[in-house]
Amino acid sequence: MARMVTTRRKVISTVAAWLVGFLIFFPILWMVLASFKTELEAFAIPPSFLFFHWTTENYATVQERSDYLHHALNSIVIAGGSTLIAMLIAVPAAWSMAFSPTKRTKDILLWMLSTKMMPPVGVLVPIYLIYRNFGLLDTRSGLIFILCLGNLPIVIWMLFTYFKEIPKDILEAARMDGATIGRELIYVLTPMAVPGLASTLLLNLILAWNEAFWTLNLSTLEAAPLTVFIASYSSPEGLFWAKLSAASTLAIAPILVLGWFSQRQLVRGLTFGAVK
Amino acid sequence: MKNVLCAVAGAAALLISAPSIAQTTLTVATVNNGDMIRMQGLTSEFTAKNPDITVKWVTLEENVLRQRVTTDIATKGGQFDVLTIGTYEVPIWAKKNWLVPLDKLGADYDVGDLLPKIKDAVSVDGKLYAAPFYGESSMVMYRTDLFDKAGLKMPDSPTWDFVIDAAKKLTDKSGGVYGICLRGKAGWGENMAFLTAMANSFGAHWFDEKWEPQFNSPEWKKTLTTYVDLMKQAGPPGASSNGFNENLALFNAGKCAMWIDATVAASFVTNPKDSKVADKVGFALAPNTGLGKNANWLWAWNLAVPAGSKKVDAAEKFIAWATSKEYSKLVASKEGWANVPPGTRTSLYQNPEYQKAAPFAKMTLASIDAADPNKPTVKPVPYVGVQYAAIPEFQGIGTSVGQQFSAALAGSSTVDAALSAAQSSTEREMKRAGYIK
Numbered sequence: 001m002a003r004m005v006t007t008r009r010k011v012i013s014t015v016a017a018w019l020v021g022f023l024i025f026f027p028i029l030w031m032v033l034a035s036f037k038t039e040l041e042a043f044a045i046p047p048s049f050l051f052f053h054w055t056t057e058n059y060a061t062v063q064e065r066s067d068y069l070h071h072a073l074n075s076i077v078i079a080g081g082s083t084l085i086a087m088l089i090a091v092p093a094a095w096s097m098a099f100s101p102t103k104r105t106k107d108i109l110l111w112m113l114s115t116k117m118m119p120p121v122g123v124l125v126p127i128y129l130i131y132r133n134f135g136l137l138d139t140r141s142g143l144i145f146i147l148c149l150g151n152l153p154i155v156i157w158m159l160f161t162y163f164k165e166i167p168k169d170i171l172e173a174a175r176m177d178g179a180t181i182g183r184e185l186i187y188v189l190t191p192m193a194v195p196g197l198a199s200t201l202l203l204n205l206i207l208a209w210n211e212a213f214w215t216l217n218l219s220t221l222e223a224a225p226l227t228v229f230i231a232s233y234s235s236p237e238g239l240f241w242a243k244l245s246a247a248s249t250l251a252i253a254p255i256l257v258l259g260w261f262s263q264r265q266l267v268r269g270l271t272f273g274a275v276k
Numbered sequence: 277m278k279n280v281l282c283a284v285a286g287a288a289a290l291l292i293s294a295p296s297i298a299q300t301t302l303t304v305a306t307v308n309n310g311d312m313i314r315m316q317g318l319t320s321e322f323t324a325k326n327p328d329i330t331v332k333w334v335t336l337e338e339n340v341l342r343q344r345v346t347t348d349i350a351t352k353g354g355q356f357d358v359l360t361i362g363t364y365e366v367p368i369w370a371k372k373n374w375l376v377p378l379d380k381l382g383a384d385y386d387v388g389d390l391l392p393k394i395k396d397a398v399s400v401d402g403k404l405y406a407a408p409f410y411g412e413s414s415m416v417m418y419r420t421d422l423f424d425k426a427g428l429k430m431p432d433s434p435t436w437d438f439v440i441d442a443a444k445k446l447t448d449k450s451g452g453v454y455g456i457c458l459r460g461k462a463g464w465g466e467n468m469a470f471l472t473a474m475a476n477s478f479g480a481h482w483f484d485e486k487w488e489p490q491f492n493s494p495e496w497k498k499t500l501t502t503y504v505d506l507m508k509q510a511g512p513p514g515a516s517s518n519g520f521n522e523n524l525a526l527f528n529a530g531k532c533a534m535w536i537d538a539t540v541a542a543s544f545v546t547n548p549k550d551s552k553v554a555d556k557v558g559f560a561l562a563p564n565t566g567l568g569k570n571a572n573w574l575w576a577w578n579l580a581v582p583a584g585s586k587k588v589d590a591a592e593k594f595i596a597w598a599t600s601k602e603y604s605k606l607v608a609s610k611e612g613w614a615n616v617p618p619g620t621r622t623s624l625y626q627n628p629e630y631q632k633a634a635p636f637a638k639m640t641l642a643s644i645d646a647a648d649p650n651k652p653t654v655k656p657v658p659y660v661g662v663q664y665a666a667i668p669e670f671q672g673i674g675t676s677v678g679q680q681f682s683a684a685l686a687g688s689s690t691v692d693a694a695l696s697a698a699q700s701s702t703e704r705e706m707k708r709a710g711y712i713k
Contacts, residue, residue, distance in 0.1 A: 040550055043525035065313070066335075124347060132353045216340055217347060220303060220355045221332055234337035235308040236465070236520060 028252070035059070035245035042242040058246035066229055068250055075225040076254070077140050078215070079208035082147035086204055089148075090155040091197075095185070097156075098163035099171065109160065112153040120150075120213050131218060138220040146218065147208045155204050162196030163189075198265040202258075209255050226251040300590040301330045305345055306360040307338045307577065311410050311617045314607060315598055321606060322597050329590050338465075349374045352584045357591045361406060363397040363576050363649070367666045370405040376581040376588055377403045381596040389601070389621050391641075394576050397649050406578035407599040410540070411619025413643035414473060414572045416560040417527065417545055418534045419553060422446050422453070432642075433561040433570070436477070436502065439534065443510035446533035455510030457532035458503070461519035462682035464674025469573055469663040470536065471681060472674075475499040477564045477571035481653040482665050482702075487711040491677075491699035500691045504684055516686035528552060536562055536571070539643055542636035543614055559639035561646060567654050573663035574647035576619065619644055669709045676701050 033049070034042045041052045062068065097105050127146070128137070136142030166189065174188045190197070212227040219228060230251050233244040259266065306312045312335070319331045334356070336344060341360070348355045349369065361369070369375050381387070381404075387395070390408060398406040416439070418430055428442050443455030459470045472482065480495035490496060507515050512526055520537060524544060527535045528551040535541070548554040562572035579598060581591045597603060604616045604624055613633035616624065618640055624630055625641045634640075652662040659665035664674060677698040684694035706712050 040528070043521075044529065065316075125351060128347055128351050128353060132351060137353055137355060216336075217344060220334055224334075228334075228336070231337050231340050232308055232335035234340075236338050240308065241521075 028256075031245045032249050034242055035249045037242050039240070039242045042245065058242045059250070061243055062233070062246050062250065066232060066247075068229065071224060071226045071229040072250075072254065074140060074219075074223055075209060075227075075251075078143045078147060078223070078225050079205055081140070081144040082151065082208045083201060083204045085144065085148045086151050086155045087197075087201060090152060090159050090200075094156050094159035094163050095189070098160055098166075099168065109157065112156060116153050124217060128217070137218060138223050140223045142218060143215060143223055143225070146214045147211055150211070150214065151204050151207055154207070155200055158200045158203070159193075159196065162193055162200070165196075166192050195265060195268040198262070199268070202262055202266055206255060206259070298328065299330055300328060300587050301332060302357045302587060302590055302594055303332050303334060303355065304358040304360075304579075304594070305334045305336070305341060305356045307341055308335050309577075310615075312360065312577075314611065314615065315409075315603075315617075318603075318606060318610070322594060325597075326590075326593065329594065331594065349582050354582075354584055354586075356582060357585050357587045358594060359580050359582055360409070360577055361580055363574065363578070364661065364664050364666055364670070366398045366406045366578060366580065367400055367660055368668055369580075370400040370403075374583050375405045376583055376585065376592075377405055378407055378581070378592060378595065379403070380589065380592045381407065385596050385600060386623075389623050391620060391622055391644060393574060393644055393647060393649070394620055397574060397576060398578050406580035407595045408576040408578050408620040409599055410617035411574070411576035411644060412539045413574055413619070413640065413647050414470070414537055414562050415539055415542075415639055415643045416534055416536050416562060417541065418558050418560065419530075419532075419556050420558045421553075421556040422533045423558070430558060430560050432639075434563050436563045436565050436571075439563045440502070440506055440510075443506060443534060447510040452531055453533060454512040454526075454531060455533050456506060457512055457518065457523045457526050457535045458507060458515065459519055459523065459537065460507065460511075460516040460682055460685045461522070462516075462675065462678040463519070464664065464671050464678060466519045466678065467682055467685075468674045468678040469575075470571075471499065471503065471678075472663045473562065473573040474503065474571040476569045476653045476662065477562070477567065478502070479565070479567050479569075479654040481655055481657050483657060483659060483706075483711075485656055485658050487658055487706055489699055489702035489706060491695045491702065496695060497691065500681060500684060500695060503681075504691055507685055516682045538575070539636065539640040540618065542640065543618075543634070546635065559636050561639065561643060569652075569654055570643075570646050572643050572647050574644065574649055575663070667709075667711075669705055673702050673705050676705075 035058055036054050036056065037048075037052055038055060038057075041048060097109065131137045131142055134142075136145070170192070171184060171188060174184050179188065210227075212231075215225050215227045216231060219225065230244070230247050233240055233247040306316075316333050316335070319333075323329060323331060342365075345356065345359050345361065347353070349359070366375070370377075387404065391411065394408045394411045395404070398404060398408055416430070416434065423430055423442070423446075426442075426445055428445065430442075431438065439456070445455070446453065447455035459467045461467055475481070475496060478495050478499040480493060480499050481490055484490055512518070512531060518526070520541070523532070523535055523537060524541055526532050527541075527545055530553050535545075542557075542559060545551050545557050546554050551557075562570045564570045579595045581588055581595070585591060599620065601621060601623055604621070607616045608629070613627070613630045616630065618624070618634070618637075625637055631637050647662050649660050649662050652660075657665075659667060661670075664670050680689065680694040680697045680701075683689035684691050689697075703712070
């Protein structure tokens with residue numbers, strides 16, 4: 001009897017999980033479907049779900065009108081570059097705050113977070129002027145710099161909470177065995193923090209990939225990433241939904257694939273600490 | 277040996293002559309719509325004639341483009357050489373000296389051929405600051421089959437009473453046909469473009485001559501009450517989230533008996549590739565109430581050169597090409613006359629081939645002629661612009677008023693509450709900006 005209840009519960013919770021998952025995934029699925037419709041069908045009311053005239057003409061048009069690879073390469077360089085630099089700065093910062101906190105550590109952490117509370121448009125003009133004077137407008141390095149700065153507070157906070165979960169005693173034991181700071185970091189801390197590091201890295205990558213304020217405002221042509229590519233297909237006067245969907249599908253494809261393959265790390269990292 | 281010598285001499289000549297053709301790269305910022313995309317595709321025709329100029333395109337969604345271009349021009353960032361801007365920006369930016377006056381468009385450009393109303397809208401103190409690429413007004417698009425079936429006849433210049441009456445008669449909610457589709461989505465360029473034009477026809481205005489907001493006037497109350505009542509009785513469900521695209525989709529699917537919106541929509545609704553009702557559409561002027569103003573707006577997308585651009589000559593050359601009569605002919609030869617950018621030149625409307633290819637040509641021209649940006653309303657006003665007031669503060673004010681009116685349409689607010697909220701928010705902004713004390 002008890003076993004039956006468990007099975008039934010299992011079935012119910014599996015179905016519920018699939019339902020929730022489907023619900024969350026539905027907008028993306030809808031976008032992918034719309035990208036294979038004609039403009040007229042993409043707008044049809046009532047909408048057709050699967051039974052429509054499938055076409056790949058939107059992808060052909062998008063490919064013909066813009067240089068997807070150029071934008072995609074920019075996205076990879078900008079998101080990857082800013083993530084890497086942010087991690088290089090954030091790991092030592094979080095490590096020092098987690099393992100040798102001072103009286104002001106909490107204040108510093110709060111201050112870092114407070115910078116995220118300001119709407120970015122408030123500093124658009126000053127940043128634009130600085131970038132103009134330093135010749136950073138429409139350059140990849142300019143975008144890497146601003147995205148790295150923008151994501152640093154979140155990255156440091158995330159790493160800080162992961163590092164804090166690691167018992168200090170283990171590090172002390174290592175030190176008693178004669179480990180130097182370098183060895184302690186590489187052989188003791190890193191293996192224990194891998195899930196945390198991986199999920200922070202992935203989250204930072206996704207945030208940088210999707211960032212659509214600075215990338216749209218500080219780039220023109222040469223450094224324009226996929227966000228600019230998508231924005232060129234949106235229009236308030238004219239039906240471009242199918243083409244917009246095709247552009248969006250192309251834009252999210254790389255990050256979707258990456259997320260799919262690393263979902264185990266992502267979940268482990270995000271629930272790290274809670275399981276202890 | 278002689279051959280080798282010739283080859284070497286030729287190569288040397290090439291090497292020496294190569295730097296003499298200095299390449300100028302123009303960066304053109306533009307919005308994403310059919311006519312602009314077409315121009316992008318035809319750029320090679322321009323560069324073939326001007327081998328020293330390369331053209332690069334930055335296409336962005338309208339609101340993104342507006343923010344992007346405004347930031348750049350205000351800070352003199354110099355990222356663009358040619359800008360696509362609306363009639364709203366031209367007078368404001370020209371007065372700030374952000375734009376280069378276009379006086380080198382060439383002898384054969386024929387400025388006199390530009391439609392007078394459109395030319396006025398892009399000129400300040402008699403100087404042209406932008407060249408119109410395409411112009412539009414708004415008009416009534418209606419289903420001739422439904423009108424015939426109901427025994428109704430649409431006049432060329434209908435009154436609001438007729439439109440309201442017809443909308444109620446033609447509504448068949450069980451059959452999924454609604455008498456009228458109008459914009460409801462909040463935004464200064466969305467529902468407020470339509471409602472400001474409608475208010476003009478009811479004798480209402482945004483500000484009096486002392487810049488005092490006028491939402492507490494009986495004319496505004498009548499405008500908004502008429503709009504909300506009409507949409508409740510004869511409009512499609514969820515109209516408060518409908519903009520141009522949503523209504524276009526509804527009309528093309530045969531769900532609207534009438535639609536009052538941009539004249540450019542005419543080429544979409546009559547195109548059998550996109551529309552189920554392509555051969556059943558008629559056109560009429562936007563409605564009036566007999567006060568001398570019709571409920572139609574005036575808008576144009578224009579090409580301009582930002583002040584501080586170091587490539588003014590090349591930029592003007594490009595603009596002259598893109599807005600010329602020859603460009604119209606080029607489009608006609610490649611894609612047919614119906615696809616020529618409308619609403620900018622008198623000669624286009626006198627062209628019999630265009631008249632034949634575009635059944636909406638006559639009404640588009642009549643609509644543009646019926647709008648006057650310098651005298652937009654029945655009563656005198658201190659601002660320029662038909663469906664907007666050309667002051668920098670209008671974008672913010674217009675959108676916040678648009679949200680109030682959209683809420684009244686959705687039923688989450690009443691007409692009176694929306695008007696009084698609009699009045700107080702506009703008063704506050706106008707005081708802050710120093711127009712009134």
